[in-house]
Amino acid sequence: MVAGSVPARAPGWANLGMDIVSAQRVRQMVADHGESFLLRMLTQQELADCRTDEGLNLLTVCGRIAAKEAAFKTLRVADRILPWLDIEVHRADGGWPLIELRGRAAQLAQDAGIEGITVSISHDVDYAVAVGAPVLSTGN
Amino acid sequence: MSAELQQVKNWILKRHPERQDIAGDLDLIENRLIDSLSFVEFVFLLEQTSGRTIDMESLEVDHLRTLNIIEARFFGVTVH
Numbered sequence: 001m002v003a004g005s006v007p008a009r010a011p012g013w014a015n016l017g018m019d020i021v022s023a024q025r026v027r028q029m030v031a032d033h034g035e036s037f038l039l040r041m042l043t044q045q046e047l048a049d050c051r052t053d054e055g056l057n058l059l060t061v062c063g064r065i066a067a068k069e070a071a072f073k074t075l076r077v078a079d080r081i082l083p084w085l086d087i088e089v090h091r092a093d094g095g096w097p098l099i100e101l102r103g104r105a106a107q108l109a110q111d112a113g114i115e116g117i118t119v120s121i122s123h124d125v126d127y128a129v130a131v132g133a134p135v136l137s138t139g140n
Numbered sequence: 141m142s143a144e145l146q147q148v149k150n151w152i153l154k155r156h157p158e159r160q161d162i163a164g165d166l167d168l169i170e171n172r173l174i175d176s177l178s179f180v181e182f183v184f185l186l187e188q189t190s191g192r193t194i195d196m197e198s199l200e201v202d203h204l205r206t207l208n209i210i211e212a213r214f215f216g217v218t219v220h
Contacts, residue, residue: 083196
């Protein structure tokens with residue numbers, strides 16, 4: 001059976017999402033528009049979480065952006081704009097990321113039979129990547 | 141083509157120097173001229189050039205799919 005032919009909500013199947021973000025592109029974005037431009041993609045809390053005593057950690061920003069993209073991709077919705085601020089990435093006590101869905105993102109997830117999304121983020125040198133996996137609602 | 145749309149077109153061309161031109165009916169999304177990351181900047185550009193705030197809640201990908209659609213929707217020009 002070809003995985004791509006399986007319906008998104010078929011029993012036992014979960015659609016992964018993955019994304020990669022170039023720090024060079026985000027660096028240019030910040031240079032062009034300022035750090036506040038990032039608030040179009042990150043919440044105030046997320047941006048605060050990306051700061052260290054040396055200032056904004058750009059790779060952490062990229063990781064947050066990649067995580068949101070990866071999470072959104074698990075929803076398998078066509079022609080919809082990523083509701084950036086409705087997908088929030090938190091940092092758990094253990095250091096791993098947690099995804100909170102709100103508003104339109106929560107509605108899209110509910111429509112897709114998804115009750116949550118788990119993500120993993122990694123970064124090195126000038127790229128951040130993230131992979132997301134949905135937690136299917138009971139009965140899916 | 142309006143001056144505002146020319147600005148938009150120039151913005152895309154600057155990011156895709158391999159292209160000489162962009163047809164008005166070319167699908168910007170399918171042809172990967174705008175990806176998800178640049179989409180955020182693209183909306184910001186449209187806000188600057190049109191002078192109005194774009195409601196992300198009601199914005200759909202189809203509203204930004206071609207230059208013709210963008211011109212009609214954001215710069216008040218109907219393309220026939």
